[in-house]
Amino acid sequence: MAGHSHFSPSNVEEHFEFTAEGRKRVIYAFIAGVVALIVGIFLLSRGEHDAAHAVAEHGAEHGEHLSGGAAAHHGGYDWTNRIWANLWLNGVFFTGIAVIGMFFVSIQYLAKAGWSSVVKRIPEAFPIFLYVTFPILLLTFLFKGDVIFHWMHHGITDPSSEHYDKIIAGKSGYLNQPFFLIRMVAFFVLWIVLWRWLRKKSLEEDLNGGTENFYSMVKIATGFIVLMGISSSMSAWDWVMSIDTHWFSTMFGWYMFSSWHVTGLATITLTVLLLKDKGYMQYVNFNHLHDLGKFMFAFSIFWTYVWFAQFLLIYYANFPEETIYFLERWEGHNKIYKATEILNVFFNFFFPFLIMMTRDAKRTPIFLKICCAFIIVGHYLDFYQMIMPGTVGPHGGYGLVEFGMVTVFASAFIYLVSNELTKASLVAKNHPFLEEALHHDI
């Protein structure tokens, strides 16, 4: 029991080896993704012309202006738009997973939690992927922003233009290109700087021990939580909500944050389980898995709560300018988004809720893995239905472009995070609460 076992820092160190075999597999997956993407783009370029015509006419017939997404724009639709929309979708989705890694570590430090010190190196490696998503989002915005954002269309805020839109012009104090860019760059730079700072302290702790680094990390974590409170909401408005420019929801910041958060938690849990299968993470016992499972269970319910609260308010108030958002996803665009809407609730609420309810399920790796898979796929679908109806509208769907793009992003994420994991011991050996974590028992 407590106080009876002794360990020296040298025997808790664990080094992850990213083997040549492993690297090869991830690279093959990446290549497969690229091939699927290229084939998908080729098929898209061939197949879209006729279909686009038919649907455009159909849309015009029913006067589907909907919630003001770029797809509903008066101008023409280009088949390449779906590529940029996919790039944006995956950019936002994986930015979320990366930044939640830092957020998770920050919460643990702020709460001075002991149990998580055996797993904290895994989320700590996630933000490395911000180096990839930052340029992707930035360049997509700079060069193809008008494809994604209705408010960036030329002349939309100019009263003399035929494209003038009074509602969007009214929002131009916030939704304009320079201010948007400032916010995006500021968030990414601050996230990366704080993460690098925390990471540096964390690695110094491995070398020097003591509690000095721990207290500096608590301070960095506190700063990051404050930043995250602001930036998660604002990036939700900017990157996702402003796609449907006419529409707004005061719940949206929370909604997108909760989606990011639970996906991040599922990714952390899945990484821990996969590393454990490989023989690493030997200090992680069922009690730690139970805690991670509780996190996933609780935040799946939290996501549902926020998602439903947003829906219920809009449903109940029944304002046309608000209900159009759900109507578009439920019945608009020839109902192509309806299945996603239904799967969204099943994957992100019913399955995690029913699978993870019992104590035993949270302590059984296979149940946890199934649940992680549901949550990660489910929240990809969640982001899909947030972004696609407004950007590509009736031209959306699940094709090789979607499949290829998400494979490319996921394999790049796995490669970079695995590579980052090799740079430090998997166990933070001088963490002041490590001994507590080793005896964690719930």
Place this chain on the structure above:
Amino acid sequence: MDSTERYLVGVYDDDEEVLHAVTEVKSNGVKIEEVYTPFPIHGLDVAIGHPRTRIPIAAFLFGCLGLVCIFSLINYTMVFDWPMIIGGKDFFALPDWIPVSFEGTVLFTAFGMVGTFLVSNSLWPGKQPRTFDLRSTDDKFIMAINMSNNKKSEAEIESILRASGAVEVNVKQF
């Protein structure tokens, strides 16, 4: 409760000691009824070998009951008994009902769990508490052994308790 329940009560001085004593006493074939301590001791419940609580099952069932009850109530009042159009919605406006159904589920679960806990621990109003030794609320650790569950003689069990570190062994009858 029959009035001739006879207990042997071992008194220990230290939390670590009582934790080891539990294992030792059990390995000598003595069945322990319960251990009373001034503060929670980590791993004690596992050492005694109490089965895991089944209260989550009760919670789930009470939750289901609550959901059904509240849902039926809303359905009866809003659809059958006195249908009203609210906000232009159908009488059967499912999304509106979810918050109330949720609250009902939580209410039934909470009361049901507390009730189950009190009943299964025979803690009803007016119940006289069984105190094996008042010092278990102060600085002593008390191990209670029900004689009717053990075949060994009192003298035997007393020597086992003393060997495991008990500073006193008393007899208590209820």
